[in-house]
Amino acid sequence: MSALFPTYQRWEIEPESAKGSWLTDKNGKKYLDFTSGIGVLNLGHCHDxxxxxxxxxxxxxxHTSNMFQNSSQENTAQALADASGLQHAFFCNSGAEANEAAIKLARKATGKSKxxxxxxxxxxxxxATMAATGQEKVRVGFGPMLEAFEYVTYNDNKELAEAVDENTAAVMLEMVQGEGGIHVANQEFLNTIKEVCTNSGALIIVDEIQTGLGRTGKPFAFQHFDxxxxxxxxxxxxGNGLPIGAMIGKGELAAHFGPGSHGSTFGxxxxxxxxAEAVLKQILNEAFLADVTEKGQYLLNQLKKELQNEDTVKEVRGLGLMIGIELKEEAQSVLETLQExxxxILTAGSNILRLLPPLTADIQEIDLAVEKISKVIRTTTTVTKS
Known part of the structure; x- marks a missing residue:
């Protein structure tokens, strides 16, 4: 019996080494890794x-503590501020911690709760972040949630407008819903968010945990839109595998996050x-991001081309190197066969294959991925062709 809590449905693969887009297991088997550690290794494994x-x-x-001056923190915060068009950064250890900080700041700055x-x-x-998550399965069994969270349908202007009122502290969204199935925001929906937040005094929080830092071909996914x-x-x-998160905010919010209001031992x-400094120097580069955009469009186009006549494939969609293949049946058998x-690759929900390749993957690796995925979908899925 394992001494670990069984919180993960683990694969029967134990890594031994990895480099770039490739991972080798304890048995010496090599895998083309289009998971990137669930969107973490944007520069691939063990980037030099x-x-x-x-x-x-x-x-x-x-380690020292955050009581000391740290010029590397200052430099990294400035790079994030410049890249995002915002002014201040708070460092923590994970995406959940970054979202916790955002929720705290929004409530404190507005004096509202919803x-x-x-x-x-x-x-x-x-x-707090479990309460913010619009998936009931994440919240089951944990008792009463933190109050004043309301969930509406993504890209639904009417529901959104009805939900935001004078008691709303913030609207919180992903530009591309990752775990939710690779659903991309549309501009009309974002215009509605701007309008209702301006009218109510609510803040806009964008969760770029999975989409941020080049994944979509821009430093941040919101930059694809007005x-x-x-x-x-x-x-x-x-951190490309090192634990770090950050919350970045507008300058006027700094007054609400002064000494003693928030903190982190390891952040x-x-x-x-x-x-993080090394990552930003690589990713916040116009040529690098242009290459990601080109490869993302190429991957999307090749998948659509290869899968267009497969009756089991409902849709291929995505932004940059963040791709979802929605099937008309369960995706698990495809994932397992691909491992063989x-x-x-990953799934998002029960019937969506999710691809998050390293941004450094080359065209030959992308072609190999398309070949493997299309072949396995043709031979593994059960929907009968008409």
Missing amino acids: LVKQAVQEQMEKFW IVTFNKSFHGRTF FQPDIVTIAKAL GNPISIAA KGML
């Missing part, structure tokens, strides 16, 4: 420059900040 930055910092010191979020959203598993949030949260890709620790064939 990130590794070098971490090693250099480990030779200096590993947060409007969306069905099929995912914001974390702490009590849309500027008050608060943005990121984590996953920021922004020197090792993770060293990784040496390819790792």
Whole structure:
């Protein structure tokens, strides 16, 4: 019996080593990894420059506390502010912690309590972020939730307008719902969010935990639209595997997050900040992001081309290198067969295959992925062709 709590449905794969887009297990089997650690390894496994930055910092010191000045934190915060169009950053350890900070700040800054979020959203598993998540299965069995969260249908202007009122502190959304099935916001919906938040005095929180830092071909996914949030949260890709998250906010919000209002023992620790600095230098580069955009469109087009005549495929959709393949049946058998064939992908819900390849994946690896996925869907799914 394992000494671990059984909180994860683990695969029968134990990694031994990994580099770039490839992972090797204990038995020496190689896998093309299009999970990126669930959207974490945007620069691929064991990126040389990130590794070098971490090693250099480990030779200096590993931890002090946030009582000390930290120029690396300052530099990283400024890079995030510049990239997002916001002004201040708070560092923590994870996406859930970043979203907790955002919820606290929104309530404190507005003096209101209600947060409007969306069905099929995912914001974390702490009590506040679990309450913010619009999926009942995440909340089952934990007793009463933190109050004043309301869920409405994503991309539904009418429901949103009816939900936001004078008691609303914030509207909180993902630009692309990741765990919810790779659903992308539309501009009309975002215009409605801007309008109702302006009229009610509510803030706009954009959760970019999975979409942030190049995943969609922009530094942040909201930058694909005419849309500027008050608060943005990121984590996953920021450390390329080192634990770090951040909440970024407008300048006027700083007055509400002064000394003693919030904190973190390990948030922004020197090792993770060293990784984040190296990550940002690579990703916040116009040529790099243009390459991601090109590869994302190529992957989407190739999948649509190969799967267009498959009756079991309902839709292929996505933004940048964040792709969902919605099937008319359960996706688990496809995922398991792909693992047998040496390819790792994810699911989102029961019937959606989710692809989150490293942003550094090359065209040959993308072509190989398309070949494997299309072949397995043709041979594994059970929907009969008409």
